[in-house]
Amino acid sequence: MLKIDVMRNILFVVLICCCLPSLAQQASSLSKAPSGKYVLVIHGGAGTINKSQLTPELEKRYHASLDKALMSGAAILEKGGRALDAVEAAVRVLEDDPLFNAGKGAVFTAEGVNELDAAIMDGSTLAAGSLAGVKTIRNPITAARAVMEHSEHVLLTGKGAETFAAQQGLEIVDPSYFYTPARWESLQRARKRDSLLKDATPAHMASVLREAQRKDRYGTVGAVALDQYGHLAAATSTGGMTNKKWGRVGDAPIIGSGTYANDNTVAISCTGWGEYFLRLVMAKTISDRMEFGRQSLQQAAEEMVMRQLPALGGDGGLIAVDKEGNMSLPFCTEGMYRGYIRREQANAAVQKATAIFK
Numbered sequence: 001m002l003k004i005d006v007m008r009n010i011l012f013v014v015l016i017c018c019c020l021p022s023l024a025q026q027a028s029s030l031s032k033a034p035s036g037k038y039v040l041v042i043h044g045g046a047g048t049i050n051k052s053q054l055t056p057e058l059e060k061r062y063h064a065s066l067d068k069a070l071m072s073g074a075a076i077l078e079k080g081g082r083a084l085d086a087v088e089a090a091v092r093v094l095e096d097d098p099l100f101n102a103g104k105g106a107v108f109t110a111e112g113v114n115e116l117d118a119a120i121m122d123g124s125t126l127a128a129g130s131l132a133g134v135k136t137i138r139n140p141i142t143a144a145r146a147v148m149e150h151s152e153h154v155l156l157t158g159k160g161a162e163t164f165a166a167q168q169g170l171e172i173v174d175p176s177y178f179y180t181p182a183r184w185e186s187l188q189r190a191r192k193r194d195s196l197l198k199d200a201t202p203a204h205m206a207s208v209l210r211e212a213q214r215k216d217r218y219g220t221v222g223a224v225a226l227d228q229y230g231h232l233a234a235a236t237s238t239g240g241m242t243n244k245k246w247g248r249v250g251d252a253p254i255i256g257s258g259t260y261a262n263d264n265t266v267a268i269s270c271t272g273w274g275e276y277f278l279r280l281v282m283a284k285t286i287s288d289r290m291e292f293g294r295q296s297l298q299q300a301a302e303e304m305v306m307r308q309l310p311a312l313g314g315d316g317g318l319i320a321v322d323k324e325g326n327m328s329l330p331f332c333t334e335g336m337y338r339g340y341i342r343r344e345q346a347n348a349a350v351q352k353a354t355a356i357f358k
Contacts, residue, residue, distance in 0.1 A: 034228035036346025038077040039321045041329065042069050042090050044100045044337030045219040046271045046317040051334065051357055059356065062099060066339040066354040069093040073223060074341045074350075083225035083233035083267070084122050084145075091141040091235045094221035098180045100337070101219020103139060106178050106239025108187040114178035116239055117253040118144040123232030123261035128154050130253035131161040138171040141237045144253070146170060155253060183242075190243035220252055222269025224261070224321045232267035232323065234259050241274070250274025256284035263323060265290045266297055271336065272316010276309055286320065301328040334358075
């Protein structure tokens with residue numbers, strides 16, 4: 001019995017020693033006073049914007065929508081709320097807005113349905129959740145967070161993800177909810193283009209499709225934030241690309257490619273030609289350049305978006321905020337729907353701006 005008691009005491013001491021650092025870190029985080037400093041950056045996609053076709057009225061609507069999303073997330077940060085809550089709130093606003101290719105405004109696949117992808121990541125713990133190819137979840141970003149917080153997995157797909165979301169009590173809608181006339185018309189143009197090209201030479205087909213895809217392909221929404229406690233978070237949601245086939249999934253729900261957050265470095269949400277962002281492991285590569293290559297956020301983001309991405313044949317952009325509150329919003333397309341709101345210190349004036357073109 002004596003030996004058993006001794007072993008129990010040793011095990012207890014070992015457990016206490018292992019747990020104390022973690023408990024101390026949590027207590028320190030909880031007791032830390034809010035700094036008053038916060039940053040929220042959002043995007044509504046890159047690559048689909050043609051300045052000549054954007055009327056003043058439509059441009060005004062886009063700016064109003066971006067502003068609404070910013071204010072939704074900023075209201076949380078202003079009160080000392082979590083970066084994770086802020087990015088989810090901002091993305092939900094954009095998912096509910098038919099102007100953007102996410103949620104209600106999602107594009108159609110070749111089969112004439114809407115398949116949605118989303119991801120969210122907590123930079124303070126590296127916890128992440130994502131889903132792909134869902135058709136009935138009204139707000140995929142909230143479902144992605146549920147995957148992160150209420151399952152042992154990171155990525156769920158298709159019907160399994162929808163079943164999980166329903167079990168979590170999230171809002172499930174009929175697929176017809178996602179229909180919008182503008183997105184349906186885009187699919188019809190893509191189908192017509194495919195029909196006209198069926199007898200074209202491979203070289204001509206590739207050229208035409210590439211140019212057409214640059215007009216119809218992109219559309220993603222995302223948000224990144226730094227809260228008053230120094231924690232980072234990132235969230236991304238998309239309907240993918242118009243006329244996508246065979247259950248295609250892009251970079252948005254892939255942690256490290258289209259979405260990433262790490263309190264030691266940066267929070268990033270990407271938008272653009274997903275196949276190329278996947279090949280570059282875009283978001284994690286930028287984080288690694290900062291952490292191991294000692295590059296600044298601006299240096300790392302500019303190198304990847306303005307040089308590496310187009311050199312490979314892709315295009316697009318991203319939004320990022322680092323642990324110090326520095327922002328980067330590079331894009332190599334004609335425009336990118338984007339905006340930010342920040343306060344640099346307690347009692348300082350809040351700075352806010354939205355933009356579309358360079």
